[in-house]
Amino acid sequence: xxxxxxxxxxxALRDEGVKFIFGYPGGAALHIYDSIFKQKAxxxxxxxxxxxxxxxxxxxxxxxxxxxxxLVTSGPGATNAITxxxxxxxDSIPLVVISGQVQSHLIGTDSFQETDMIGISRPxxxxxxxxxxxxxxxxxxxxxxxxxxxxxxxPVVIDIPKDKTDPSKLYExxxxxxxxxxxxxxxxxxxxxxxxxxxxxxxxxxxxxIYAGGGVILGNAHKExxxxxxxxxxxxxxxxxxxxxxPAKDKYFMGMLGMHGTYQANMAMHNADVIIAIGARFxxxxxxxxxxxAPNAKIVHIDVDPASISKIINADxxxxxxxxxxxxxxxxxxxxxxxxxxxEALDNWNIxxxxxxxxxxxxxxxxxxxxxxxxxxxxxxxQELYHATQGNAxxxxxxxxxxxxxxxxxxxxxxxxxINSGGLGTMGFGLPAAMGVKLAFPKQEVVCVTGEGSIQxxxxxxxxxxxxxxxxxxxxxxxxxLGMVRQWQDMNYGGRHSASTxxxxxxxxxxxxxxxxxxxMKVTKQSQLKNTLEKAFAxxxxxxxxxxxxxxxxxxxxxxxxxxxxxxxxxxxxxxKA
Amino acid sequence: xxxxxxxxxENKPGALARVVGLxxxxxxxxxxxxxxxxxxxxxxxxxxxxxxxxxxxEQITKQINKIIDVIKVADLTEGDHHEYExxxxxFKQSAKIQKILKGLNGKIHEKEKDAIVMSAxxxxxDIEVAIxxxxxxxxxxxxxxxxxxxxxxxKVLKI
Ligand SMILES: Cc1ncc(C[n+]2csc(CCOP(=O)(O)OP(=O)(O)O)c2C)c(N)n1
Ligand SMILES: [Mg+2]
Numbered sequence: 105x106x107x108x109x110x111x112x113x114x115x116a117l118r119d120e121g122v123k124f125i126f127g128y129p130g131g132a133a134l135h136i137y138d139s140i141f142k143q144k145a146x147x148x149x150x151x152x153x154x155x156x157x158x159x160x161x162x163x164x165x166x167x168x169x170x171x172x173x174x175l176v177t178s179g180p181g182a183t184n185a186i187t188x189x190x191x192x193x194x195d196s197i198p199l200v201v202i203s204g205q206v207q208s209h210l211i212g213t214d215s216f217q218e219t220d221m222i223g224i225s226r227p228x229x230x231x232x233x234x235x236x237x238x239x240x241x242x243x244x245x246x247x248x249x250x251x252x253x254x255x256x257x258x259p260v261v262i263d264i265p266k267d268k269t270d271p272s273k274l275y276e277x278x279x280x281x282x283x284x285x286x287x288x289x290x291x292x293x294x295x296x297x298x299x300x301x302x303x304x305x306x307x308x309x310x311x312x313x314i315y316a317g318g319g320v321i322l323g324n325a326h327k328e329x330x331x332x333x334x335x336x337x338x339x340x341x342x343x344x345x346x347x348x349x350x351p352a353k354d355k356y357f358m359g360m361l362g363m364h365g366t367y368q369a370n371m372a373m374h375n376a377d378v379i380i381a382i383g384a385r386f387x388x389x390x391x392x393x394x395x396x397x398a399p400n401a402k403i404v405h406i407d408v409d410p411a412s413i414s415k416i417i418n419a420d421x422x423x424x425x426x427x428x429x430x431x432x433x434x435x436x437x438x439x440x441x442x443x444x445x446x447x448e449a450l451d452n453w454n455i456x457x458x459x460x461x462x463x464x465x466x467x468x469x470x471x472x473x474x475x476x477x478x479x480x481x482x483x484x485x486x487q488e489l490y491h492a493t494q495g496n497a498x499x500x501x502x503x504x505x506x507x508x509x510x511x512x513x514x515x516x517x518x519x520x521x522x523i524n525s526g527g528l529g530t531m532g533f534g535l536p537a538a539m540g541v542k543l544a545f546p547k548q549e550v551v552c553v554t555g556e557g558s559i560q561x562x563x564x565x566x567x568x569x570x571x572x573x574x575x576x577x578x579x580x581x582x583x584x585x586l587g588m589v590r591q592w593q594d595m596n597y598g599g600r601h602s603a604s605t606x607x608x609x610x611x612x613x614x615x616x617x618x619x620x621x622x623x624x625m626k627v628t629k630q631s632q633l634k635n636t637l638e639k640a641f642a643x644x645x646x647x648x649x650x651x652x653x654x655x656x657x658x659x660x661x662x663x664x665x666x667x668x669x670x671x672x673x674x675x676x677x678x679x680x681k682a
Numbered sequence: 683x684x685x686x687x688x689x690x691x692e693n694k695p696g697a698l699a700r701v702v703g704l705x706x707x708x709x710x711x712x713x714x715x716x717x718x719x720x721x722x723x724x725x726x727x728x729x730x731x732x733x734x735x736x737x738x739x740e741q742i743t744k745q746i747n748k749i750i751d752v753i754k755v756a757d758l759t760e761g762d763h764h765e766y767e768x769x770x771x772x773f774k775q776s777a778k779i780q781k782i783l784k785g786l787n788g789k790i791h792e793k794e795k796d797a798i799v800m801s802a803x804x805x806x807x808d809i810e811v812a813i814x815x816x817x818x819x820x821x822x823x824x825x826x827x828x829x830x831x832x833x834x835x836x837k838v839l840k841i
Contacts, residue, residue: 288693
């Protein structure tokens, strides 16, 4: 049977196993929309803004490990998808974003709703395709999924001129058995010589640290990471993107590192003699001043992307390879070599870390000591949420103080449960991402922890949640300010709150949620917090928006001292350096 | 330090822009750029010259390698290599310019009363020296091919 371009596209998406397409129609995409109407394999989720479509596809991908798919029209539809593409690109999330384009003969003529999508998205995609021949659509879709999901994953754009989906032009559907591109060989196995060197270096360490990032989650290598540390007994820290890659409850876990990392994690990094970086990229929010980074450490760096190695911090032992295969090889080599870890040195090192934790570690029992306080501490909201969900929820987040509080206080024991925009730091990510997660896991608790600033950037998606019956729980940590901005203004700009407050003009979020057909709850007192959360989580089939007014003067600590600081230089509370 | 980077890239729409864009995106400069299809025409060979430390160039070549359309990349400056550049010059009657270009494998293509067109080729450092020596007087137009180069000996960049 011969198919139109639109039908070829849908058939190809079905064959990739696509369950959901997040999208928004418009002129250049209408042929495709007609093809969507005629099939059943993929459910289309109509968002309320194309940014929401990309973030929802992204959230779906982060939670499931499968690629997310979004569909937008040309021009404004395409440009609205840009923030979501950049968000996915920075965090290496596999997305396939399909954009309608004006008809081929109109390209380059400034025609209605024409935008050079390939051009504007170029620096923020792993690859992009423009369809020139309709019969290529199945192959292009296959290649797009292959590229998006292999090697270091990332978003791929397919731009389809409207005439290439013309319903009157029909073609044979052909699907290749296998995709092979001469210019792209993503599968890299670690070099055995490097594995040997690394194993030797690691086993001789007295003060090792495992610094594991999002690559462990993307590479589905958390089990291997745990197995490795059964042998090494080294303290472990996760990046913001890596939370959940190593179980937070494990005794070797030190919490997150970096800008708002724990005191013990940052001190351990600074004082380490060997740092084992796994699927992490020495981002500037981690290293602080690179020239002052971990002065005595030898660096073993495992990453699938050679360009991540020695980009910021020189690696003494680079290992280019998929994280999982590399860890397996390392484990095998460690077992084979029969070299013993230096248990005495490691005991001392772990004692040292416990001391740091006692000195300035996070107080995970704050909710007990603050029980009588009048104002609600935002940290306590996260702790109560953790207990209310037994640590089992999928938690999405936006960007700001609330995001850091979740990263610090919600203990993630499993990968793919913590879903946030780490690299780009995109406000507006949380709610649409939660929609993607909820669609993938309808029976699981999905919570979006947001701020009153961030939530207003994609608030329109509350309408989508009603249409598709997505009973997400939204916890709005309401400090009546762009809290993280204000924190910087407090610390670096003499407390001049330039354009960071708006307390007189905030919406009534309870009514807002209600007008979208959901349940709204407001919490202003510590004494109401626990009960309200319990009540909200008991409403299994309703979206509940919980607006929690918190102490607006809270800051996130620890915080690395910058500029000209190292990882050991931290503010640990207001006006106090460690 | 000057670097000569050779790239084999799929001859597909937009492929060149990905390489050029990457230099800008990552904060590196392109000094000269040459590109043209080779062998069966399904792919092109690009030569880019840039300046940077060893670390810079390592980062550039790694990033270029990540471009999906890029098949192979080599930093020719890492080892022994041949490198030449071709120029075309239009000038008013000038014995001086003629002499300089003659010294660089020069060839006269056109000799009118008001304008002479000559081509010349040589290593890019010789070309640089020549361009400086030519100066502005009597010079009408100049076009440069940008460097192209190959490895010395049996080493090849090929698919
Ligand atoms: C789209 C976007 N614009 C601006 C910023 C800069 N920014 C980072 S945090 C922040 C404040 C966020 O406020 P809110 O969501 O209320 O979170 P809070 O810090 O108060 O918890 C801003 C404006 C950003 N990250 N993303
Ligand atoms: Mg706020």
